Amino acid sequence: MIPVTIMDFRIRFxxxxxxxxxxxLLVPLVTFVVSSTNMGGSVPTHRPPEHVTLVAARxxxxxxxxxxxxxxxxxxxxxxxxxxxxTLIDAEAAALLADLQKPVxxxxxxxxxxxxxxxxxxxxxxxxxxxxxxVRSWNGEWDRVPGFRSVVGRDGALVVQGRQESLTVPLAxxxxxxxxxxxxxxxxxxxxxxxxxxxxxxxxxVWVVDRTDASPEDLPPDILRILTSFPERNPPPDSNK
Numbered sequence: 001m002i003p004v005t006i007m008d009f010r011i012r013f014x015x016x017x018x019x020x021x022x023x024x025l026l027v028p029l030v031t032f033v034v035s036s037t038n039m040g041g042s043v044p045t046h047r048p049p050e051h052v053t054l055v056a057a058r059x060x061x062x063x064x065x066x067x068x069x070x071x072x073x074x075x076x077x078x079x080x081x082x083x084x085x086x087t088l089i090d091a092e093a094a095a096l097l098a099d100l101q102k103p104v105x106x107x108x109x110x111x112x113x114x115x116x117x118x119x120x121x122x123x124x125x126x127x128x129x130x131x132x133x134x135v136r137s138w139n140g141e142w143d144r145v146p147g148f149r150s151v152v153g154r155d156g157a158l159v160v161q162g163r164q165e166s167l168t169v170p171l172a173x174x175x176x177x178x179x180x181x182x183x184x185x186x187x188x189x190x191x192x193x194x195x196x197x198x199x200x201x202x203x204x205x206v207w208v209v210d211r212t213d214a215s216p217e218d219l220p221p222d223i224l225r226i227l228t229s230f231p232e233r234n235p236p237p238d239s240n241k
Contacts, residue, residue, distance in 0.1 A: 050098075053180075055173035057094035060181045062162040064108035065116055066209045067184040076165070078115040087115050102180040103131055123182060131182050138178045148191055148205045158205040159198060168203060188212040 065074060079093035080086070088096070097106070097120070105127070106120040123131060140147035152158050152171050160167045160174065183189075187209055194203040 052170070052173045052176055053098040054091075054094050055167070055169050056177040056180060057097035058090060058167055059160050059169060059174065059177040060097060060106060061090055061093060061116070061118075062160055062165055062167055063181075063183055063187055063209055064106060064118060065165070066162040066211060067108050067187045068110060068116075069211070070163075072110050073114075074110045074116045075114040078113075080111055080115045080117045082119060083117065087111075087113070093118070103128070103182055104180065105182040107184055127182065134182075135179050138175075148207075151193075152204045156204040157202050158207060159194065159203050161206055161208045163210070168201070174207070186211055 061079065068074065077089050079088045079090060081088065081093055081096055097104075097118075100120060101122070103123055104120050105123055106118050109117040109119070111117045136142075140149060148158070149171065154171060157168050157170055158174060160169060188211075190208045190210070192206045192208060194206050198206065
């Protein structure tokens with residue numbers, strides 16, 4: 001049995017921030033226990049090509065590593081699926097994640113040996129309804145201007161850039177990732193155009209994944225100094241006194 005954290009996913013758009021299109025995820029949480037051998041979930045009516053499911057699972061590993069606090073780094077290519085399990089390399093962990101029934105919600109911690117500890121569970125009914133809306137949002141259903149698909153194209157490639165790693169993936173794998181995996185609540189996604197080097201390699205869009213719940217202590221010193229330079233405002237006097 002694996003202890004799992006339940007997180008109720010909400011997605012919001014922050015279009016005027018430093019990274020256009022930032023998606024911020026905010027949640028409450030509780031804890032319960034599920035079996036490590038049966039994660040539950042609905043059985044898809046058709047299966048995408050195996051290589052696409054494996055790449056989607058690799059995207060999930062990048063996202064999960066990025067969800068960890070900055071001071072909680074993990075070793076590359078070392079994953080534990082469920083407490084007490086063996087340490088796997090990314091390819092092995094991706095194969096197991098790909099076989100889980102979808103959609104699924106996974107969260108990340110680090111083990112005492114520095115491996116990425118992944119815990120997954122099925123979505124609740126309410127989460128499934130919300131996830132369906134999130135997928136429609138990713139699909140660009142409510143975009144006022146053409147989204148990243150207009151740049152990438154059906155046969156184009158994009159990069160998913162994490163904290164210290166990145167993956168170049170086909171659009172189909174990225175679409176499968178956001179349909180199959182409910183992202184951790186502490187990550188956000190910001191889009192940017194590819195660099196000249198990336199463009200020469202066929203990349204047409206870059207999704208930057210980052211942790212979004214930084215505390216003031218995590219801010220760069222120059223920014224923190226500006227924010228703390230404003231004089232403290234006293235509350236207005238009570239007119240009834």
